[in-house]
Amino acid sequence: AQKITQTQPxxxxxxxxxxxxxxxxxxxxxxxxxxxxxxxxxxxxxxxxYQGSYDEQNATEGRYSLNFQKARKSANLVISASQLGDSxxxxxxxxxxxxxxxxIFGKGTRLHILP
Amino acid sequence: xxxxxxxxxxxxxxxxxxxxLSCSPISGHRSVxxxxxxxxxxxxxxxEYFSETQRNKGNFPGRFSGRQFSNSRSEMNVSTLELGxxxxxxxxxxxxxxLGIHEQYFGPGTRLTVT
Numbered sequence: 001a002q003k004i005t006q007t008q009p010x011x012x013x014x015x016x017x018x019x020x021x022x023x024x025x026x027x028x029x030x031x032x033x034x035x036x037x038x039x040x041x042x043x044x045x046x047x048x049x050y051q052g053s054y055d056e057q058n059a060t061e062g063r064y065s066l067n068f069q070k071a072r073k074s075a076n077l078v079i080s081a082s083q084l085g086d087s088x089x090x091x092x093x094x095x096x097x098x099x100x101x102x103x104i105f106g107k108g109t110r111l112h113i114l115p
Numbered sequence: 116x117x118x119x120x121x122x123x124x125x126x127x128x129x130x131x132x133x134x135x136l137s138c139s140p141i142s143g144h145r146s147v148x149x150x151x152x153x154x155x156x157x158x159x160x161x162x163e164y165f166s167e168t169q170r171n172k173g174n175f176p177g178r179f180s181g182r183q184f185s186n187s188r189s190e191m192n193v194s195t196l197e198l199g200x201x202x203x204x205x206x207x208x209x210x211x212x213x214l215g216i217h218e219q220y221f222g223p224g225t226r227l228t229v230t
Contacts, residue, residue: 035218043203045221091158102171103148103219105158 002027004092004106012112013082020067021077021109023092029053032096034075036066039089039108048090051075087113117142119222121206127228133194136225138206140187146170146211147189148219149181152203161204164189165211193227201229 003026013019025034036048051059051066059066067076079086089110095103120139128134140147148171149161160173164183181191187208193200203226207219 033218037221042223043205043226044223045205045207047218047220050218102160102163102173104160107157 002029002094002096002104004094004104006092006106006109008109009107010110010112012114014114015084016081019079019082019086019111021079021090021092021111023075023077023106025073025075025092025094027073027094027096029096032094034066034068035093035095035103036064036075036077037091037093037105038086039091041088045091049077082113084113084115087111119206119208119220121204121222121225123225124223125226125228127230128196129230130196130198132196133192134196134227135190135192136204136206136227138189138191138208138222140189140206140208141220144208144210144220145187146209146217147183147187148207148209149189149191150205150207151175152205152224153201158205161191196229198229200227202227 005024007022032053034051038046038048049059049061049064049066051068058068063080065078089108091108092106093103122137146165148163151159162181163171167183178194183189203224205221205224207221209217209219
């Protein structure tokens, strides 16, 4: 069965520092996608970044990058130069290419950026 | 392009009543998924609809049902409400078909409170 694990329930980071949010996954599928979402206190889930299992390069989107280590089954999110507005809940998610399985989410990491 | 919209945004119901929530996907998106989010259980997948057909279903009782219309708009219904149904209900849409893995875009959610 597919599973997403986020081991950091909460993190405190000083503004302007880089932060890494951990995500490990388990799947028997050969082709799958990994996602990160941000959920501010307003509740809306905001799509941040996507990594395909066959992508050789790590995905990047502005200040967000995904450190994808396929052999270790990890897909950590790196936020460079953190800002106060980055304070939110962050979810790692996965779905397989065949769409046979639903998209599954980790429990999330609450990130607090300190001024 | 307009985002995913959900109505209503907030709802208060009494135990035993039923409720219908609505979701309008991004124009051109044919897949709509529903999630329940609670502090204790996190994000749980309810069901996914594609071209008016339920494609995937989560582990929820039959009191939770949904449908999708020809214009891709979707509704979910919860009958005989219980206190434990109090949650944020999120709807997400994606293109739903073709090759590749597609990220989902979420609506702002409907906050349901059952008293």
